[in-house]
Amino acid sequence: MALSDIELRVLGALMEKERTTPEGYPLSAQALLSACNQLTSRDPVTTYHLQDVLATVQRLQDKGLVAVVQTTGERVPKHRHRVAEALSVNASEAAVMAVLILRGPQTAGELRTRSERYQHFADPAAVENVLRRLEERQVPLVRNLGRGPGQSQDRWEHTLGFDEERLKPRVRARDDASSGAEPEARSAAEERVPVATSPTTTLAARVEELEATVEDLRRRLSDLESNLGIIE
Known part of the structure; x- marks a missing residue:
């Protein structure tokens, strides 16, 4: 798709706000516009206009992805996504997809x-299990x-x-493997190529991950203080 x-x-943005x-x-x-242009948990940060977002909502409605x-009792219409129905994904799969959509390639x-904040995973292996399921679909949702x-x-x-043509070679190879046929040789562009990442980029990604962890710990501490009735 x-x-x-x-x-x-x-x-x-809709997938994120549903869970968080x-x-x-x-x-x-207006809330959707703010979520799209949010300064945190976004890569890249954007500056879309309201009319752009409204036109996009209409296109996503036509594709069956937004309602x-x-x-x-409310005069203002609201917007929700239909990813679970349209793509047949469960809660953990939707959580992983949302973070990939909003923040780009990640480990x-x-x-x-x-x-x-969306879904608790016990360890990275649990996330990898979700990624494998999404990758092994007839039309992969991740790669x-x-x-x-x-x-x-x-x-x-x-x-x-991605359009369907870019996914067909991978789908065809999987079909050949399941039927016992020899898969056609994939072109170099279809092979998995490591992403060139400089030490600075790697460090920045690590810092961002640590900042996210600190933010989560602060949120949990705040919730605990509220439950205990602690007021600063």
């Missing part, structure tokens, strides 16, 4: 840390990019921005 950058951002702030979901158009709902360890220099884990990306 080929989706544009802004379509992916709108979809990812359910009390405010579905989202109004507009009118709540009784299983990074995904585990950054998806904590493995291999390891960059200095990295101990493979990096993964979603495939929702």
Whole structure:
């Protein structure tokens, strides 16, 4: 399914807010715009305009990925995603997909840390199990990019921005393997190529992961203080 950058951002923002702030979901158009242009947990950070987001919502409606709902007693229409129905993904799969959509290629360890507010994963291996399921579908929803220099884990990306032609070679190879036929040789472009990552980029990714962990710990401490009635 080929989706544009802004379509992916709108979809990812809706998926995130459903899990992280359910009390405010579905989202109004203005809330959706704010979620799209959010400064944290976004790569890249964007500056979309309201009319762009509204036009994108209409296109996603036409593709069956977004629905507009009118709540009784409210004048402002709200927006929700339909990823679970359209792509047949469960909660853990949707959590991983949302973080990939909003933040680009990541390792299983990074995904585990950054998806904590969506879904708890015991360890990176649990995330890898989800990634494998998404990769092994008839039409894969993620793909493995291999390891960059200095990295101990493979990096993964979603495939929702790909058209079907780019996915057909992988799908055909899987069909050949299941039927016992010899798969055709894949071109160099179809082979997994490690992403070239400089030491600075690797360090920045590590710092970002640690910041996400600290943010999660602060949130948990704040919740604990609230439960104990501690007031600063």
